[in-house]
Amino acid sequence: MIRIFFSLLLLVSAIFANTIERNRWKSGETFLIFLQNHNLPTRELYYNLDKDDQRLTEEMRSGIHYQISRNDDHSIDQILLALNDELQIHIYKQKNSYKFEAIPIISTTKEEVFSSKVISSPAYTIIKETGSKKLAQIFVSSFQNSLNFKNGIRKGDKIVMIYNQKYRLGRPFSMPTLKVAMIEMHHKKHFIYLNSDDRYYNEKARKVEGFLLARPVRGARISSYFTKRRWHPILHKWKAHLGIDFAARRGTPVMAAGSGTIIWSQRMGSYGNLVKIRHSDGYETRYAHLKAFRRGIHRGKHVKKGQVIGYVGTTGRSTGPHLHFELRKHGRAINPLKVVQITTRKLSGKAKKSFLKLQKQYNKQVEAALDSNSTFVKQTPIQDVCYLKHTPKGNHE
Numbered sequence: 001m002i003r004i005f006f007s008l009l010l011l012v013s014a015i016f017a018n019t020i021e022r023n024r025w026k027s028g029e030t031f032l033i034f035l036q037n038h039n040l041p042t043r044e045l046y047y048n049l050d051k052d053d054q055r056l057t058e059e060m061r062s063g064i065h066y067q068i069s070r071n072d073d074h075s076i077d078q079i080l081l082a083l084n085d086e087l088q089i090h091i092y093k094q095k096n097s098y099k100f101e102a103i104p105i106i107s108t109t110k111e112e113v114f115s116s117k118v119i120s121s122p123a124y125t126i127i128k129e130t131g132s133k134k135l136a137q138i139f140v141s142s143f144q145n146s147l148n149f150k151n152g153i154r155k156g157d158k159i160v161m162i163y164n165q166k167y168r169l170g171r172p173f174s175m176p177t178l179k180v181a182m183i184e185m186h187h188k189k190h191f192i193y194l195n196s197d198d199r200y201y202n203e204k205a206r207k208v209e210g211f212l213l214a215r216p217v218r219g220a221r222i223s224s225y226f227t228k229r230r231w232h233p234i235l236h237k238w239k240a241h242l243g244i245d246f247a248a249r250r251g252t253p254v255m256a257a258g259s260g261t262i263i264w265s266q267r268m269g270s271y272g273n274l275v276k277i278r279h280s281d282g283y284e285t286r287y288a289h290l291k292a293f294r295r296g297i298h299r300g301k302h303v304k305k306g307q308v309i310g311y312v313g314t315t316g317r318s319t320g321p322h323l324h325f326e327l328r329k330h331g332r333a334i335n336p337l338k339v340v341q342i343t344t345r346k347l348s349g350k351a352k353k354s355f356l357k358l359q360k361q362y363n364k365q366v367e368a369a370l371d372s373n374s375t376f377v378k379q380t381p382i383q384d385v386c387y388l389k390h391t392p393k394g395n396h397e
């Protein structure tokens, strides 16, 4: 069964005769304040929620678009709050009470190819041709540790990008996922490829260097991956896991994944003992459920990549000793495995063979893009229209 709650603004207004307000989340506003400001019941919509759902409500950040649909008598009928590009909070009226649920945002993904000759800088070229700052950002950051664009680029050098773009209601939204980036400098082609292990490699099958350690705990096993939404088969509800869990023995040292400044080192709700480190370029890492902090790890202290900051434990809402590790950019949780990682390890054996196969396919696409003089259709990204299919509880797609 598919129900469409919100479609295009006009459609909804026409069909349901409800009024829709679109707003942006204010800086410093918490979910509780939001409920109070709208005269919504805090008991049903916050205090009675389980810890996971409460934690989701903490993901609201300034600037996020949300929509309120009102009945004729001006009372609130529904609210949609997008938590990320996959999951949203849905508050709705049922009889005389309000309900809370986390539901998926439906989108489709398209593979797109962009190819152009450099006008002045790659970033300028990409923005001018596609209108997308996000694409420019991805391209520049993928090469930032291996190439120097400032001295190496000449007008007319070629660039190609193959990436996945999400669409909602026919419009692009969210961060594109880079699959291949190519730049030709001094007649030499440089590549970055997304491998099937979700990591980036260069044309020599070497992992690309970045600013983060691959693992903040040595020898730890990943027990839970990052996901913006997943269906919990036992609880029958949608959840998110905005970090990576590393299972390790209690007391195992935890290292700073990158150099930066400690901005938090104390308890914080379900995180338990938590360390937060602020890095450059708006990045922040979080290390939760620690047994203890390393001596001297205080707010304001500068730490180097690889420096021990605490020890694995199970404080806060945790079922056993593990490190819950998060990476955020400008407050938004991102998948640490998708960020270009540091290591000089080279692929070998079977893994290399499968990479080379993938590389061959990608290179064909890059060559085709270089040969064709295809024009890129500019799209205006919009973030504020929510479209969803409702998956009833227990009937997961």
Ligand SMILES: [Zn+2]
Binding pocket: 224, 241, 243, 244, 245, 323, 324, 325
């Ligand atoms: Zn976790």
